[in-house]
Structure formats: C-alpha cells, structure tokens
Amino acid sequence: MHASADRASNQTQRKGGLTPRADDFPRWYQEVVAEATLAETGPVRGTMVIRPWGYGIWELLQRALDDRIKAAGAENAYFPLFIPESFLKLEAEHVEGFAPELAVVTHAGGKQLEEPVVVRPTSETVVNSFFAKWIQGYRDLPLLVNQWANVVRWELRPRILLRTTEFLWQEGHTAHATEDExxxxxxxIFHDVYVDTxxxxxxxxxxxxxxxxxxxxAGAIRTWSCEGMMGDGKALQMGTSHELGQNFARAFSIQFTNDTGTLDFVWQTSWGVSTxxxxxxxxxxxxxxGLRLPPALAPAEVVVxxxxxxxxxxxxxxxxVAELxxxxxxxxxxDRxxxxxxxxxxxxxxxxxxLRVEVGPRDLAEGQVTLAIRHLRTKAPVPLTGVATEAEQVLDTVARDLSAEAAAFRAARTADVATVEEAVEAGRTGFARLPVRALGPDGEDRLARESLSVRCLQRPDGTVAQTDTDEASLTAVIGRSY
RNA sequence: CGGGCUGUGGCGCAGUUUGGUUAGCGCGCUGCGUUCGGGACGCAGAGGUCCCCGGUUCAAAUCCGGGCAGCCCGACCA
Structure with missing residues (x-):
C-alpha cells in the first residue's frame, strides 16, 4: 500500500536517483555500492562479487600497499587456503576468538575427512607452522612475509564490502629476534604502510x-589500529598491525639460537587490511x-x-584521450x-x-572543452590547447579537497569530554575523546551497553603512545563502529 | 543468534485482505525511426517454475501447514 507512495515521495527528494545520504545512510550506502558497480551480493549468504570497477579500485589500492610493504622489506608468498583444524587450537586465545566464525570442511572427495579442515579465517597458524621450519638461527631473522589472499569468516551479520563472509586482503607475518625489533x-608497517596509504x-x-x-x-599482546570516521559519524577500523609477542612462537615452537648461543622464541607481528x-x-x-574517488584510486581519472x-x-x-x-x-x-x-x-x-572532459560541437566552435569536476560538481570551459595541463592541476586538488572535507567533518563531530556520560552523548553522532582516567574500570561495559566502544587509546595530542606509557595518561577515542 | 520486514520477467513494485478471464505497471533489454550540451520520445517486440514442498478447493500468486532465502535493526568481527 504505502510502498508506492513512499517511492513517489522518494523520487521527489532523490538527487541523482539515489536515496539522499542524510535520509537513510545504510540504504544510500548500498545504493552507491550497487550503482557505482563496485560489488553485489553473491549466491551464498555474505559472499560478494566484486565487479570490474570495484576491482579496478582494489588493484590500485593493492599496488599502493604492495609498494609500501615491499619498501618495508617484506616479500610476498602464498600459503594454503585449507588449514588442519588442530592448528587453530594451538593458540588458546586465537582459537577462542575465531572458532565461532570458522567454515569447516568435513567432507571431501566423497568421504568424511579424518581431520576436519578449516578455511582460513587468517593465516597465523599455517604461516607459523612453516616459520618453525624455516627459522633456526638469528641469521634467519627477521623473516618478513606478506600474502595477498582471500579469507573466510562466517559473520553473523554481513554488510557488503564491510563485513563479508569471504573477503580479499593482505596479511603480513613477521618474526624477529627481539621484542623491541x-x-x-x-x-x-602501521605508519609507513597503513596510515600513509x-x-x-x-x-x-x-x-x-x-x-x-x-x-x-585474538592472540596479540598489542594491536595498533587506524580508524576512519564515516559520513554518518561512525568509526571504521581500516587497518590493524599486531604485536604478537611470543604467543604463537610458543604455540608453534618457533625457536632460534641467538647470538650468544642460547635458544629463544621469536617475537612476532601480523598486520592486515582488506577490501x-x-x-x-x-x-x-x-x-x-554517488562515489567520489581520489584520483590515485580511480580506474579512470579522466573520462573524455x-x-x-x-x-x-x-x-x-x-x-x-591520446594527449591525456x-x-x-x-x-x-x-563515445557511447x-x-x-x-x-x-x-x-x-x-x-x-x-574529472570529465566534455567535448561537443559548441565547445569546438569556441576552441574549448568543458571540464566537469566531480567532487565539487562544477564545470568550467578550458581552451582546447591547455587541457592536459589544466586536467593535471585539477586532479592535483581532488585528494587534498576530499581529505580536508573529511578532516573538517571529523573535527566537527569530535568532542573532548570529561565523563563517560558525556562520551555516551558525543558518541551518538561522532567521536568522543575521554581521558582513560575518566573511563574507569567499568567504562567499557557502560559504553558497550550504549553500542559504543573504545576505538583506540592515544596520547592526548593524538599521537601513538609508546608501549611503556602509563595508560592512565592516555586518551580513549570512543565511537560507534561498523 | 534475538526483533521487524520481504520473497511475483534482469531491477523496482502492484495484485493477496474478499480464491475466479490470458498475472499487470514502471525502468531496463532488442529492432526501426526521430532525437542528442544533465537520467529523450514514438512504434513494434522479447522476456514469468508468482521462493520451495505439502494441503484445502471445481479453481490458488491469493487460503492453511511446514521449510528456505534475503534485507533492516541489535549483540560478535577486517
């Protein structure tokens, strides 16, 4: 009954044929993902098809990350999709964290398997079982490996691109001789690869x-995270880098002889970002x-x-086209x-x-073309002879503008507060910055009841804290998260 | 896994309350023509296991029972 009426009233408000972002953010998000032909859902719950335009963006992102990962000294390798179930159980916290979301293969080749095989939710266990073989002495360290792979986590509530059952990512795994290293x-990795990207x-x-x-x-002794603020004020964990201590080294017996001749467990890290x-x-x-892309990630920076x-x-x-x-x-x-x-x-x-370069007879009669700038939705005529230069200049401003806009939005929705109650209030629409002291031991429980969480702890000036810093001197960034 | 909503051509929906001709509409698609500087128009055409199984009935998209799937909202996660 009201469906048609709703639709009719929507039509009048919709710009560009999409539900306005402010009206219904989740719906707007889904429409943009679909209409920008980034991805759509697959036949199995929670799976997705990444369409060429979306995959093109992913490839550019991959390249940006991969270049930085390699610059940090890690090399790419590939480990198997299937992991013996017993491997997962070797690290107690790890299995506890991932057990609920594992996809387990119990039958294959027409019969039941003697030991079930899990589809990797992450690869710490397989990777480390091989690290144990590859590492003998301190000269084998550091061992710095990255892999580009798909992983599977049977999430209760999938959301396309944000939390899918199967997703693509990069996962780095490293082993070092000392904790400091x-x-x-x-x-x-956190700063030079993730934050920079x-x-x-x-x-x-x-x-x-x-x-x-x-x-x-699950299994880390410290997790560094970068959190972005989305257009609805909620936080999205965009990348994490973990210090694993010796947890996995002990579970997988990754030992080496150090430079004084004694046997020691390696110190490890793992880190990943995804689709x-x-x-x-x-x-x-x-x-x-719709979508607004920074040029660095646009499969087409310019369409003529x-x-x-x-x-x-x-x-x-x-x-x-040739000139550009x-x-x-x-x-x-x-030219469709x-x-x-x-x-x-x-x-x-x-x-x-x-950027679009529109070329028509009217332009040509004036010896010009029209530049349409997506993120500003403005148009301007440009002489035909100066297009490449002009395009270059415009494109140079895009990422800076998008960045500045996002930063201003975040600043407007971030509040420094003094109590948990104030944090709850501020957290409804954005981020709250609360001294850890004021958070107290029960603070996180209180926040959880309000669908809020501590996204990360940082120094009051916003920088990352050294490990030995007294936590009570830090600031908790609180928000609703995806 | 709890709460709500929904399954009907590719997409979005109407029709279901009150069972009854050949299941409609918009968009999209194909062909022809006219158009063409911000989602064009006309004419012609193609395209359907009405989610599945069972039941009631002379007759089921519609009623009953049971499944399955999807979406949104919460708790868990990249």
Missing part, C-alpha cells in the same frame, strides 16, 4: 592508537550523487565524453552515442570519476 616493525592514497584521515585488551586481536577499504571510500567520500557523433568531435575527443594518456593519466573515451549525454554524465558521476 618486532614492536618497531609493527609500528613501521589511508591518508595519502585514500584521502581518509585516520585516528591512530592501540586497542584496549577487550578490542585486541573493506572500498567500503570506507564510499562512506567517507560519497555524496548524494564526446557529446555528439560528429567527425570533428570524434577527432578532437580521440586527440584528447601521454601525460600519464588513466583516461577513457566515452546511443546513450544520452545526461545518462552518461550521471553514470560517471556515480562511479566517482574525478
């Missing part, structure tokens, strides 16, 4: 710090008209849109004349292409 490496590639400012014991990775970041891009930068099917227009459009490609831009030609101009504009807008 392991900690330094976990932090190096989030901020300079994704253009999403992040809050950094370490997790409370309650929020820590969840695609969801973060949508929620951090998207607007009522030929307005009409005329010889001069085609010639000019092709020349522009020569200038090093990822560029596409849109069977679709109207508006339809094509809307499509690129939804997909978040940062």
């Amino acid at each position: 392991a900690r330094a490496y976990a932090l190096r 989030m901020e300079s590639v994704c253009a999403v400012p992040v809050v950094t710090g370490h997790k409370t014991a309650r929020e820590r990775f 969840r970041l695609l969801g973060a891009l949508v929620m951090a930068h998207g607007d009522d008209f 849109l030929a307005v009409r099917d005329e010889p001069d227009v085609r010639t000019a459009a092709n020349a522009l 490609a020569a200038a090093g831009r990822r560029v596409r030609l849109d 004349f069977h679709l109207g101009f508006g339809r094509r504009s809307v499509e690129w807008e939804r997909k978040g292409v940062p």
Whole structure:
C-alpha cells in the first residue's frame, strides 16, 4: 500500500536517483555500492562479487600497499587456503576468538575427512607452522612475509564490502629476534604502510592508537589500529598491525639460537587490511550523487565524453584521450552515442570519476572543452590547447579537497569530554575523546551497553603512545563502529 | 543468534485482505525511426517454475501447514 507512495515521495527528494545520504545512510550506502558497480551480493549468504570497477579500485589500492610493504622489506608468498583444524587450537586465545566464525570442511572427495579442515579465517597458524621450519638461527631473522589472499569468516551479520563472509586482503607475518625489533616493525608497517596509504592514497584521515585488551586481536599482546570516521559519524577500523609477542612462537615452537648461543622464541607481528577499504571510500567520500574517488584510486581519472557523433568531435575527443594518456593519466573515451549525454554524465558521476572532459560541437566552435569536476560538481570551459595541463592541476586538488572535507567533518563531530556520560552523548553522532582516567574500570561495559566502544587509546595530542606509557595518561577515542 | 520486514520477467513494485478471464505497471533489454550540451520520445517486440514442498478447493500468486532465502535493526568481527 504505502510502498508506492513512499517511492513517489522518494523520487521527489532523490538527487541523482539515489536515496539522499542524510535520509537513510545504510540504504544510500548500498545504493552507491550497487550503482557505482563496485560489488553485489553473491549466491551464498555474505559472499560478494566484486565487479570490474570495484576491482579496478582494489588493484590500485593493492599496488599502493604492495609498494609500501615491499619498501618495508617484506616479500610476498602464498600459503594454503585449507588449514588442519588442530592448528587453530594451538593458540588458546586465537582459537577462542575465531572458532565461532570458522567454515569447516568435513567432507571431501566423497568421504568424511579424518581431520576436519578449516578455511582460513587468517593465516597465523599455517604461516607459523612453516616459520618453525624455516627459522633456526638469528641469521634467519627477521623473516618478513606478506600474502595477498582471500579469507573466510562466517559473520553473523554481513554488510557488503564491510563485513563479508569471504573477503580479499593482505596479511603480513613477521618474526624477529627481539621484542623491541618486532614492536618497531609493527609500528613501521602501521605508519609507513597503513596510515600513509589511508591518508595519502585514500584521502581518509585516520585516528591512530592501540586497542584496549577487550578490542585486541585474538592472540596479540598489542594491536595498533587506524580508524576512519564515516559520513554518518561512525568509526571504521581500516587497518590493524599486531604485536604478537611470543604467543604463537610458543604455540608453534618457533625457536632460534641467538647470538650468544642460547635458544629463544621469536617475537612476532601480523598486520592486515582488506577490501573493506572500498567500503570506507564510499562512506567517507560519497555524496548524494554517488562515489567520489581520489584520483590515485580511480580506474579512470579522466573520462573524455564526446557529446555528439560528429567527425570533428570524434577527432578532437580521440586527440584528447591520446594527449591525456601521454601525460600519464588513466583516461577513457566515452563515445557511447546511443546513450544520452545526461545518462552518461550521471553514470560517471556515480562511479566517482574525478574529472570529465566534455567535448561537443559548441565547445569546438569556441576552441574549448568543458571540464566537469566531480567532487565539487562544477564545470568550467578550458581552451582546447591547455587541457592536459589544466586536467593535471585539477586532479592535483581532488585528494587534498576530499581529505580536508573529511578532516573538517571529523573535527566537527569530535568532542573532548570529561565523563563517560558525556562520551555516551558525543558518541551518538561522532567521536568522543575521554581521558582513560575518566573511563574507569567499568567504562567499557557502560559504553558497550550504549553500542559504543573504545576505538583506540592515544596520547592526548593524538599521537601513538609508546608501549611503556602509563595508560592512565592516555586518551580513549570512543565511537560507534561498523 | 534475538526483533521487524520481504520473497511475483534482469531491477523496482502492484495484485493477496474478499480464491475466479490470458498475472499487470514502471525502468531496463532488442529492432526501426526521430532525437542528442544533465537520467529523450514514438512504434513494434522479447522476456514469468508468482521462493520451495505439502494441503484445502471445481479453481490458488491469493487460503492453511511446514521449510528456505534475503534485507533492516541489535549483540560478535577486517
């Protein structure tokens, strides 16, 4: 009954054919993911198909991360998808953390398996069972390995791109001779790979710090996390780097002879980021008209849109594509004349292409083209001769603008508070910064009852705290999380 | 796993309350033509196990029973 009425009233409010972000954020999110052709749900609950446009973004993100991971000295390798169930049980906290969400294979090859096999939810256990073989002496250290893989976690409540049953990620695993070295490496990855990628590639400012014991990775002694604020004020954990201490080393007997000849357990780290970041891009930068991509992650930074099917227009459009490609831009030609101009504009807008170059007869008569800037939704004429230069200048501003906008939004929704009650209030719409002292021993329980959590602990000035810092001197960043 | 909602051409829905011609509408798709600078228009056309199983009935998308699936909201997680 009301369905049609609702739909009709929606139509009047919808901009760009999407539910306005402010009206219904979750719905808007799903529509953008679908309309920007990033991903859609698969046939099995919680699974997803990442479509070419979404995968193109992922590939750019992968490259950005992979370059940084390699610069930090880690090498890529690949470990098996299937893990003996017994491996998971070797580290007590680890199994406790992951048991509820394991997919277990009990039958294969037409018969029941003697030992069930789990589909990896993460690879600490297999990786470390091999580290135990590969590490003998201190000269084998540090061992720095990364893998790009899919993992499976049977989540109770899937959300496309943010929490899917199967997702793609990168997981790094390292072993070191000393605790200090392991900690330094976990932090190096955290800052040089994760925070740098989030901020300079994704253009999403992040809050950094370490997790409370309650929020820590199962099996870690310390978890560093970067948390972004999404467009609804909620927090998204975008990447974590863990210091594992000797927990897994003891569980998997990863021992080495140190430089004084005595046997010791290695000190380890693990760290990962996932396709969840695609969801973060949508929620951090998207607007009522769709996705807005920073150029570094845009499969097409520029689309040259030929307005009409005329010889001069085609010639000019092709020349522009060639010119922009020569200038090093990822560029596409849109000469789908069977679709109207508006339809094509809307499509690129939804997909978040940062810049469109519109070329039509009217432009050419004036010796110009029109630049349409996605994130501002503005248009400006530019002389035909200066397009590549102008495009370059515009693209240079995009990530900075998106970043600044996100930072301003976060600042407006972050409050320094003095009590848990004030934190509860502020946490409804954004982040609350509360001295750990004021949080107290029962603070996290109180927050949990309000669907809030401590996203991370940091120094009052926002920087990451040294491990030996007195926690009571730190600040808790509190928010609702995805 | 609790609460709510929903399963009908590719997508979004109407029809179910009160069982009854050939299951409709919008979008999309195909063809032709006219259009073309912000989601074009006309004409023609294709496309359906009405989620599944069972039951009631002369007759079921519609009623009854049982399943299954999806979405949203909460607790758990990248």
